[in-house]
Amino acid sequence: MKNDISNIELKDRDLDVLWHPCTQMKDHETLPLIPIKKAHGVYLEDFDGNSYIDAISSWWVNMFGHTNKYINEKIKEQLDTLEHVILAGFTHKQVVILSERLVKLTPTGLDKCFYSDNGSSAVEVALKMSYHSHLNDGKKDKTIFVSLTNSYHGETIGALSVGDVELYKETYSPLLLKTMQTPVPKDMSVKAAQDAAMEFENLCKRESKNISAIILEPLIQGAGNMHMYHAQFLVLVREICSRYDVHLIADEVMVGFGRTGELFACEKAKITPDFLVLSKGLTGGYLPLSVVLTSNEIYAKFYCDYSEHKAFLHSHSYTGNALACAAANATLDIFENDDVIENNKILAEHMNEKLQSFLTLENVKSIRQTGMVCAIDLKNYDSKLRMGLKVYQYGLKNGVLLRPLGNVIYFMPPYVITKLEIDKMMNTAFDAIKLLD
Numbered sequence: 001m002k003n004d005i006s007n008i009e010l011k012d013r014d015l016d017v018l019w020h021p022c023t024q025m026k027d028h029e030t031l032p033l034i035p036i037k038k039a040h041g042v043y044l045e046d047f048d049g050n051s052y053i054d055a056i057s058s059w060w061v062n063m064f065g066h067t068n069k070y071i072n073e074k075i076k077e078q079l080d081t082l083e084h085v086i087l088a089g090f091t092h093k094q095v096v097i098l099s100e101r102l103v104k105l106t107p108t109g110l111d112k113c114f115y116s117d118n119g120s121s122a123v124e125v126a127l128k129m130s131y132h133s134h135l136n137d138g139k140k141d142k143t144i145f146v147s148l149t150n151s152y153h154g155e156t157i158g159a160l161s162v163g164d165v166e167l168y169k170e171t172y173s174p175l176l177l178k179t180m181q182t183p184v185p186k187d188m189s190v191k192a193a194q195d196a197a198m199e200f201e202n203l204c205k206r207e208s209k210n211i212s213a214i215i216l217e218p219l220i221q222g223a224g225n226m227h228m229y230h231a232q233f234l235v236l237v238r239e240i241c242s243r244y245d246v247h248l249i250a251d252e253v254m255v256g257f258g259r260t261g262e263l264f265a266c267e268k269a270k271i272t273p274d275f276l277v278l279s280k281g282l283t284g285g286y287l288p289l290s291v292v293l294t295s296n297e298i299y300a301k302f303y304c305d306y307s308e309h310k311a312f313l314h315s316h317s318y319t320g321n322a323l324a325c326a327a328a329n330a331t332l333d334i335f336e337n338d339d340v341i342e343n344n345k346i347l348a349e350h351m352n353e354k355l356q357s358f359l360t361l362e363n364v365k366s367i368r369q370t371g372m373v374c375a376i377d378l379k380n381y382d383s384k385l386r387m388g389l390k391v392y393q394y395g396l397k398n399g400v401l402l403r404p405l406g407n408v409i410y411f412m413p414p415y416v417i418t419k420l421e422i423d424k425m426m427n428t429a430f431d432a433i434k435l436l437d
């Protein structure tokens with residue numbers, strides 16, 4: 001089979017054999033696929049030589065640009081040393097170094113790392129660990145997980161069960177675990193945070209005997225249309241969890257690694273969750289890897305003779321993959337060496353200035369921002385008019401990959417974006433929305 005293929009040929013061959021994620025495949029009768037030939041920095045380039053600014057960091061994973069020279073080098077070095085080894089009974093240098101660094105960088109009190117391959121599987125790990133640690137304590141009734149309304153935690157059965165976005169959940173509802181939802185703060189105010197925390201406390205008063213954990217996305221609900229809330233909610237939820245013997249699982253799969261302006265969103269509230277879930281940016285957007293961090297105290301509940309049947313017998317074949325860990329260590333090197341968090345503040349400020357201008361548009365209802373994530377709500381949204389699709393198509397025609405979520409246009413670019421590229425990215429979205437007027 002020849003490999004020097006054209007754009008059009010590649011699209012046809014793709015549709016013959018591939019089934020794409022999160023896609024109604026029939027859409028591709030009218031909506032062309034975009035084969036990407038190569039990528040560098042914030043740019044994706046297709047086979048016709050068109051380039052697109054990756055304004056969504058390729059599903060929120062990319063941190064320091066595509067084909068980053070430093071991360072490439074580190075993966076190549078690792079490739080010639082050790083690509084992968086079983087992590088049960090064996091270990092390797094990259095996973096040990098990475099774990100030491102994560103324990104040091106994450107909030108105090110998170111002491112142990114358990115690896116997995118993607119965000120959803122790590123959520124499953126955190127849920128199982130929470131339930132199992134209560135069980136090992138003799139608390140058999142703690143079988144319920146609470147999550148926030150409008151939340152998203154992935155699409156495997158357990159992760160979907162704690163999510164609350166109808167689009168993904170509805171079809172599979174007969175298959176899902178029984179969970180409970182408590183209201184997310186309705187906006188970014190302290191008052192909304194307090195009101196929502198009170199609701200959660202009321203739920204705990206009634207049900208805490210049966211509740212294992214609450215899982216939440218700190219500060220930004222990504223797939224829930226980039227809904228944002230105040231850090232005070234995390235402070236209050238942490239207190240309530242401690243008082244009612246309910247675990248707090250912080251799912252920082254999307255918000256981790258600097259998206260909110262701190263390395264980890266929990267830092268904004270100065271809290272330590274019982275479980276911290278990380279993925280996406282962990283490898284700089286290069287390779288699938290995820291990790292759940294927890295405390296020595298929880299780890300100790302599983303530490304005993306095998307015959308006591310308390311061990312956490314969860315595994316994935318590629319757990320702690322050496323190439324992915326090398327990519328993660330390279331990503332952390334960049335955070336360490338390049339003062340990324342400070343530099344992001346300057347970029348975020350620039351994005352904020354541009355964001356204000358969207359309020360002048362007839363079709364814009366509101367705007368919001370947390371760190372390196374900006375979102376715009378469209379007014380008079382009508383899904384039948386496919387406004388999001390129009391913005392997406394306009395973006396592509398003009399060199400920017402925007403991927404609206406319902407009525408929300410958002411920006412979550414890699415951190416290597418320049419001010420000029422921010423201008424191009426946001427001006428393109430501005431013009432696209434203006435055309436909807």
Ligand SMILES: Cc1ncc(COP(=O)(O)O)c(C=O)c1O
Nearest residue numbers: 118119120152153154222253254
């Ligand atoms: C907050 C959050 N949790 C979990 C996931 C699931 O991660 P993955 O797609 O790697 O399974 C996502 C994915 O977008 C996410 O945003």
